[in-house]
Amino acid sequence: xxxxxxxxxxxxxxxxxxxxxxTQSSFPDAPKPxxxxxxxxxxxxxxxxxxxLRGSVRDPLSLIFGKASAIKRPDGTIEVCGMVxxxxxxxxxTGFVPYNGLIVxxxxxxxxxxxxxxxxxxxxxxxxxxLCERNGVI
Numbered sequence: 001x002x003x004x005x006x007x008x009x010x011x012x013x014x015x016x017x018x019x020x021x022x023t024q025s026s027f028p029d030a031p032k033p034x035x036x037x038x039x040x041x042x043x044x045x046x047x048x049x050x051x052x053l054r055g056s057v058r059d060p061l062s063l064i065f066g067k068a069s070a071i072k073r074p075d076g077t078i079e080v081c082g083m084v085x086x087x088x089x090x091x092x093x094t095g096f097v098p099y100n101g102l103i104v105x106x107x108x109x110x111x112x113x114x115x116x117x118x119x120x121x122x123x124x125x126x127x128x129x130x131l132c133e134r135n136g137v138i
Contacts (some may be wrong), residue, residue, distance in 0.1 A: 036071030036136060039078055044111075045070070048103055049080055052113025062087040066096050070103075071137050078103035081132035084118065097121055098128040100137075 041049065049068065054060035068082030080103060083096040097119030106112045119125035132138045 036073040036079060039070040039072035041068060041070050041078075041080065045078065045080075045103060048111045049082070049101070049113045052101060052115055053084055053099060053118070056115045056118060057086050058089065059087045062093070064093075064096075069132075069137050071135070079135055079137050080113070081128070081137040094121060098125055098132065100128050100131055 046065075046068070050063070050065060053065075054063060057063060064085040066083030066085070068080055070078050070080045072078050079100070081098065081100050084099050085093055085096045088094050099115060099118045101113050101115040101117075103111055103113050117124065117128045117131070119128055129138070
């Protein structure tokens with residue numbers, strides 16, 4: 001009887017303590033993106049994006065650029081989402097994959113395209129598409 005009472009007391013104590021604990025995620029909610037307005041990339045913007053993408057791949061001269069969409073945020077940052085095709089290590093084209101990045105000014109004041117992601121034909125494609133949709137670019 002003592003053994004049962006001891007176990008019962010332990011279970012009750014555990015339940016009371018567990019119910020009083022609040023669960024809190026160690027990761028904060030992702031901040032909502034700043035709203036942006038549709039932005040039409042001009043020839044200079046397109047060249048900046050292409051140069052940024054070329055600096056992020058194995059065979060920069062093989063890139064074929066597809067459609068791109070953009071928004072301009074209140075702080076002047078331009079977010080771009082588009083499609084690009086390039087050659088793999090065997091010299092064959094892999095097919096169009098999505099990319100995402102930001103046109104920003106570097107410390108010298110020049111516009112540069114910072115690539116935040118390029119698809120891989122798999123899960124990364126989905127993640128980039130979700131990011132572009134969430135941020136209102138597509």
